[in-house]
Amino acid sequence: MWALGMVMMMTMVLSSAVQAGTVSISEKTRTYRVSGDTIQAVVKSMKRNGPHSELHGRRALGMADYRFRASVKTKKKDGRCHVEDASVTMRISYILPRLSKPERLRRNHLNRWRAIHRMIRTHENQHGRYYKQFANELHRALRRIRPQGSCSAVKAQEKAIKKRLEQINIRRNRNYDRGQYRPFNRRLKLLAPKRR
Numbered sequence: 001m002w003a004l005g006m007v008m009m010m011t012m013v014l015s016s017a018v019q020a021g022t023v024s025i026s027e028k029t030r031t032y033r034v035s036g037d038t039i040q041a042v043v044k045s046m047k048r049n050g051p052h053s054e055l056h057g058r059r060a061l062g063m064a065d066y067r068f069r070a071s072v073k074t075k076k077k078d079g080r081c082h083v084e085d086a087s088v089t090m091r092i093s094y095i096l097p098r099l100s101k102p103e104r105l106r107r108n109h110l111n112r113w114r115a116i117h118r119m120i121r122t123h124e125n126q127h128g129r130y131y132k133q134f135a136n137e138l139h140r141a142l143r144r145i146r147p148q149g150s151c152s153a154v155k156a157q158e159k160a161i162k163k164r165l166e167q168i169n170i171r172r173n174r175n176y177d178r179g180q181y182r183p184f185n186r187r188l189k190l191l192a193p194k195r196r
Contacts, residue, residue: 022087023139025132031098039109042099043116043192051095062120063095064127068135072142072158074151081151086142090135092128096121112191119187123180127173134169141165 036042051063068090
C-alpha cells in the first residue's frame with residue numbers, strides 16, 4: 001500500500017474468483033486517472049490523485065485492501081462442541097493508476113511510465129498474496145479448534161484466532177512496506193528525476 005487518494009474511481013478492469021475448499025477469494029481492480037505531458041507531471045498527478053491510505057494516513061500511488069468474513073460450523077457430540085467445518089470469504093480490491101492520454105508522452109517518458117506502473121502493480125500484488133495467505137492460515141486454524149465444553153467457548157476461540165491472525169497479517173504487510181519503501185522510492189526518483 002504505497003503511501004504517498006481518492007479520486008473518482010474508474011473502470012473495473014479485473015474480476016476473478018478463486019475457490020479452494022471452503023476458502024473463497026475474489027479480486028477486483030479499479031483505476032484512478034492520471035495525466036501529464038512528462039513523466040514528472042504524471043508522478044505528480046499520481047501523488048495528488050491516488051487513493052487515500054487509512055493505514056498510512058496519506059495518499060498512495062496504488063493500494064490493495066481486503067474485507068473478509070469467517071465462520072465455523074459446530075456440532076454437539078458426546079457432550080462437547082466440535083468444529084465440523086470452517087469457511088473464509090475474502091474480497092481483495094486493488095486500486096492502480098491509469099494514464100488517460102498516453103499519446104501526450106514522448107517515447108522515453110512513456111517507457112518510464114510503464115516501468116513505474118509495473119512497480120506499483122507488483123507491489124500491490126504482493127499485498128494481495130499476503131492477504132490470500134492470511135485467508136488460508138485463518139481457515140486452517142479455525143478447522144483445528146479443539147472440542148470445547150460449550151459452543152460459546154468455540155466461538156470465543158474463533159474470535160481470538162481471527163484477532164491474532166489478523167494482527168500477524170497487518171504486521172506482515174507493514175514490514176513489507178517498510179522494507180520496500182526506500183528501494184521503491186530510489187527507483188521512482190531514477191525514473192522520474194526532479195527537473196532543475
